[in-house]
Amino acid sequence: MSTAVKLDMMPSKDISDYAEKVLLNNPFENFKIENYKYAQLHKSITSNVSLDEFKADLSSISSVKNIKLSDTSDIDLLSDLNKWNFNNADSYFRVNSILERSSKKIDLDLFREEIVCLDLSLFKENIHLLKASDSPKTLMINNSNLSEDCARSIILNLSENAKLNIIHYNISNSKSFLYFEINQQNNSNIKFLSFQSNNIHTRNEFFASLEENCSLDLYGLNIHNYGVNDNYSFIQHMKPSSQSREVFKSIVKSGAITNFQGKIYVDSIAQKTDGYQMSRSLILDNESKANNKPELEIYADDVKCSHGSTVSKLNQDQVYYFKSRGIDEEQAIKILQKAFLVETLEAIENTQIKEYSYSLLDSRL
Amino acid sequence: MLKINNLHVSIEGKQIIKGLSLSINKGEVHALMGPNGSGKSTLSYVLSGKEGYEIEEGTIEYNGKNLLDLEVDERANAGLFLAFQYPMEIPGVQTSFFLKTAINSKRKFLGMPEIDALEFAKLIKSQAEDLGIGSEMLKRDLNVNYSGGEKKKQEILQMSILKPDMAILDETDSGLDIDALRIVSEGVNKLRSEQNSFLVITHYQRLLNYIKPDFVHIIADGRIVKSGDFSLALELEEKGYEDISKTA
Numbered sequence: 268m269s270t271a272v273k274l275d276m277m278p279s280k281d282i283s284d285y286a287e288k289v290l291l292n293n294p295f296e297n298f299k300i301e302n303y304k305y306a307q308l309h310k311s312i313t314s315n316v317s318l319d320e321f322k323a324d325l326s327s328i329s330s331v332k333n334i335k336l337s338d339t340s341d342i343d344l345l346s347d348l349n350k351w352n353f354n355n356a357d358s359y360f361r362v363n364s365i366l367e368r369s370s371k372k373i374d375l376d377l378f379r380e381e382i383v384c385l386d387l388s389l390f391k392e393n394i395h396l397l398k399a400s401d402s403p404k405t406l407m408i409n410n411s412n413l414s415e416d417c418a419r420s421i422i423l424n425l426s427e428n429a430k431l432n433i434i435h436y437n438i439s440n441s442k443s444f445l446y447f448e449i450n451q452q453n454n455s456n457i458k459f460l461s462f463q464s465n466n467i468h469t470r471n472e473f474f475a476s477l478e479e480n481c482s483l484d485l486y487g488l489n490i491h492n493y494g495v496n497d498n499y500s501f502i503q504h505m506k507p508s509s510q511s512r513e514v515f516k517s518i519v520k521s522g523a524i525t526n527f528q529g530k531i532y533v534d535s536i537a538q539k540t541d542g543y544q545m546s547r548s549l550i551l552d553n554e555s556k557a558n559n560k561p562e563l564e565i566y567a568d569d570v571k572c573s574h575g576s577t578v579s580k581l582n583q584d585q586v587y588y589f590k591s592r593g594i595d596e597e598q599a600i601k602i603l604q605k606a607f608l609v610e611t612l613e614a615i616e617n618t619q620i621k622e623y624s625y626s627l628l629d630s631r632l
Numbered sequence: 633m634l635k636i637n638n639l640h641v642s643i644e645g646k647q648i649i650k651g652l653s654l655s656i657n658k659g660e661v662h663a664l665m666g667p668n669g670s671g672k673s674t675l676s677y678v679l680s681g682k683e684g685y686e687i688e689e690g691t692i693e694y695n696g697k698n699l700l701d702l703e704v705d706e707r708a709n710a711g712l713f714l715a716f717q718y719p720m721e722i723p724g725v726q727t728s729f730f731l732k733t734a735i736n737s738k739r740k741f742l743g744m745p746e747i748d749a750l751e752f753a754k755l756i757k758s759q760a761e762d763l764g765i766g767s768e769m770l771k772r773d774l775n776v777n778y779s780g781g782e783k784k785k786q787e788i789l790q791m792s793i794l795k796p797d798m799a800i801l802d803e804t805d806s807g808l809d810i811d812a813l814r815i816v817s818e819g820v821n822k823l824r825s826e827q828n829s830f831l832v833i834t835h836y837q838r839l840l841n842y843i844k845p846d847f848v849h850i851i852a853d854g855r856i857v858k859s860g861d862f863s864l865a866l867e868l869e870e871k872g873y874e875d876i877s878k879t880a
């Protein structure tokens with residue numbers, strides 16, 4: 268039996284001491300920390316659930332460049348383990364992934380294509396992405412059909428004036444645990460959508476640090492998962508005049524649990540910050556559950572920050588309205604689910620990816 | 633077409649409709665007037681099949697069938713239409729998409745193929761124009777941030793394209809300006825034929841000047857207390873409900 272490791276102080280505590288204790292055991296056992304409260308990492312969720320026949324077939328999106336092993340080079344993240352610039356935050360996943368996996372670096376500027384695809388099933392490593400230019404416009408992250416026992420880091424450094432759209436297809440995994448870290452230098456822009464469906468046990472962490480005059484749009488679409496699906500975001504504004512906008516929408520049924528926990532942190536010098544965070548859950552039956560926990564931590568005085576969260580059931584008066592016009596209940600419910608989520612898909616810029624995502628959603632309603 | 637006999641309805645144990653009988657034949661227009669809270673909307677919800685109403689007694693026959701056996705969408709596809717007093721807002725659903733889905737549901741019920749895009753565009757454009765509904769309106773989410781009058785026009789647009797056999801208009805005139813009232817009335821009159829029937833619920837004679845009803849009924853406390861022709865509406869305007877009910 269191992270002794271419980273207290274992670275409250277991570278990562279400022281002595282990492283190697285921690286590593287010794289934790290890595291000997293199941294990394295998710297004996298695990299307790301506020302930000303992981305709902306994730307149930309220590310539990311085996313996958314045993315009595317089987318996934319639906321629902322696959323993301325990204326091959327229908329044409330002219331995509333798939334990142335190969337030869338496009339990567341080795342990088343040492345371990346030596347930077349103690350250097351982390353997020354304030355009053357914890358990420359057990361970061362530590363776990365860096366200790367458990369080696370890491371690869373990918374320079375996105377080397378690709379001339381509009382869309383590049385990072386297929387996580389082709390790599391075992393953490394991925395460190397660099398981007399300084401305007402192309403490629405879109406990064407697709409194919410995170411499908413995995414069953415993983417430890418976390419993985421995907422770190423993105425965006426240089427000044429760089430732009431990137433990211434679509435993360437988080438589909439049909441029995442276990443998947445990701446730590447995203449986004450570092451945005453001045454005047455950089457990111458639009459990020461995480462499309463999550465048919466997973467059994469997942470947690471996605473989105474850590475982002477914004478310098479001056481940046482924008483970050485982070486969307487989550489979470490529909491019909493099983494087990495426990497957890498999203499955590501920590502957006503910190505470190506310099507003035509940046510904007511972050513988060514919208515997480517989830518629809519749960521069949522006894523699944525969906526969680527969203529997010530914090531906006533505004534540094535004392537980050538005046539004129541504009542931060543927005545909204546998480547909304549739609550629960551289709553009495554067995555399912557949604558937990559939403561928004562938080563703000565603000566040290567500047569001239570900022571605009573708002574957050575909100577709702578958990579609701581399907582509006583029966585709306586269903587009745589559809590039916591009164593001859594539309595049957597099943598179709599009405601499908602349309603209302605789509606209406607609930609549509610805001611997140613509308614954020615996709617690339618028309619091909621948008622159309623594909625719509626069709627993926629349609630086949631899942 | 634529609635035959636309501638000795639209807640008793642309660643909501644959460646409270647009796648609202650207390651022995652109401654009403655027959656509407658093909659091609660007839662009936663007006664239903666009555667004080668606030670007398671049960672007019674309740675009757676219209678019961679006819680459309682909304683949940684939560686207990687039918688304690690009585691029968692409703694529609695085209696020879698037991699209406700109460702049918703689901704809400706089955707009633708709609710069988711030609712029954714209710715223009716709501718308070719139309720629901722549906723965020724995230726574009727108005728034109730909703731209209732198309734409604735038309736296609738009806739066509740599916742009739743064994744017809746889905747309407748083609750061009751035909752739909754033409755149909756919707758002409759009907760919307762007649763009602764003074766602009767094309768930008770059709771791109772907006774259904775009823776979301778529509779003004780009161782715009783919502784009512786939207787109900788009539790839905791009626792115009794679904795062409796029901798039996799339309800119930802629940803206070804469609806409330807909240808309409810003078811021009812809109814005329815436009816909406818024209819919409820109703822255009823659909824009016826020997827095949828279609830209407831039950832027009834209203835508080836005002838004004839609407840009935842445009843839509844000349846064949847019969848006027850007065851409802852009070854869940855039952856019809858007086859029936860007559862158009863002149864009853866005029867009398868009502870003069871005397872008010874209290875006096876009329878007394879003479880019943």
Ligand SMILES: Nc1ncnc2c1ncn2[C@@H]1O[C@H](COP(=O)(O)OP(=O)(O)OP(=O)(O)O)[C@@H](O)[C@H]1O
Pocket residue numbers: 643644646648666667668669670671672673674675717
């Ligand atoms: N869900 C409900 N629960 C309890 N009482 C209800 C409910 N719905 C309606 N009522 C009551 O039933 C009565 C009839 O209401 P209804 O809406 O049918 O009146 P109405 O004739 O349409 O009035 P108005 O002219 O104001 O539209 C009212 O007293 C109302 O308060």
Ligand SMILES: [Mg+2]
Pocket residue numbers: 672673674717802803
């Ligand atoms: Mg009413």
